[in-house]
Amino acid sequence: MKRSVEEHAGRFDEKAAEYDDGGSPEYEACRDLVVAHAAPGSDETVLDLGCGTGAIALALAADAERVIGRDVSEGMLEQARRKAEEAGIENVEFAEGSFRSPNVGDEVDVITSNFAMHHVDDAAKREAIEVIAGLGARKLVLGDVMFFGHPDPEEPYYSPAVDDPATVGTLAEAFTDAGFALTAVERVHDQVGVLVGERV
Numbered sequence: 535m536k537r538s539v540e541e542h543a544g545r546f547d548e549k550a551a552e553y554d555d556g557g558s559p560e561y562e563a564c565r566d567l568v569v570a571h572a573a574p575g576s577d578e579t580v581l582d583l584g585c586g587t588g589a590i591a592l593a594l595a596a597d598a599e600r601v602i603g604r605d606v607s608e609g610m611l612e613q614a615r616r617k618a619e620e621a622g623i624e625n626v627e628f629a630e631g632s633f634r635s636p637n638v639g640d641e642v643d644v645i646t647s648n649f650a651m652h653h654v655d656d657a658a659k660r661e662a663i664e665v666i667a668g669l670g671a672r673k674l675v676l677g678d679v680m681f682f683g684h685p686d687p688e689e690p691y692y693s694p695a696v697d698d699p700a701t702v703g704t705l706a707e708a709f710t711d712a713g714f715a716l717t718a719v720e721r722v723h724d725q726v727g728v729l730v731g732e733r734v
């Protein structure tokens with residue numbers, strides 16, 4: 535891991551107030567694809583891991599019965615709670631939780647994660663996907679920095695000093711090993727994509 539979980543939390547605490555000002559077209563495309571593929575039922579619970587300021591969780595709230603947002607950065611969570619309150623969204627709950635320990639008591643139906651898992655190394659990603667599988671979700675939608683070709687730090691989205699993206703192949707193997715069949719692969723950019731896994 536290039537940075538510890540605590541270091542990432544601190545980095546995002548510092549960025550939290552301005553985080554929503556800086557979305558690129560590829561980030562927005564990835565976010566929209568995650569929301570579209572998640573498609574929860576009105577009686578379903580969604581867990582969004584690495585929820586940040588709530589981009590995915592808040593977008594899914596109208597469709598789901600309940601949305602749980604988890605993140606390691608209290609600063610990002612504060613922004614997410616503020617946005618939920620301002621929008622009058624009452625079926626979303628934001629609290630501390632990580633990929634390793636999501637801090638979720640109940641079973642969930644759909645798990646999403648957008649632009650967050652590349653902060654942990656491949657072994658931790660594999661562990662996270664196994665933890666996710668243990669929560670009983672029928673679907674996992676992962677949008678993130680991921681390599682469709684050769685890693686290129688000169689191209690956007692990959693900063694080797696802080697990021698640990700995986701290849702699409704590595705992620706696909708982790709999905710299938712954890713019991714999710716890969717049902718969609720969306721390439722947004724050579725270093726950004728969305729994978730959808732459904733329980734077999």
Ligand SMILES: C[S@@+](CC[C@H](N)C(=O)[O-])C[C@H]1O[C@@H](n2cnc3c(N)ncnc32)[C@H](O)[C@@H]1O
Pocket residue numbers: 539542543546565583584585586587588589590604605606607610631632633634647648649650651653654
């Ligand atoms: C680039 S932001 C993405 C936020 C949001 N998902 C979005 O689409 O805008 C990455 C988020 O991942 C969180 N994060 C980093 N490492 C994490 C970990 N191990 N567990 C949970 N969240 C983590 C950060 O605190 C940050 O809020």
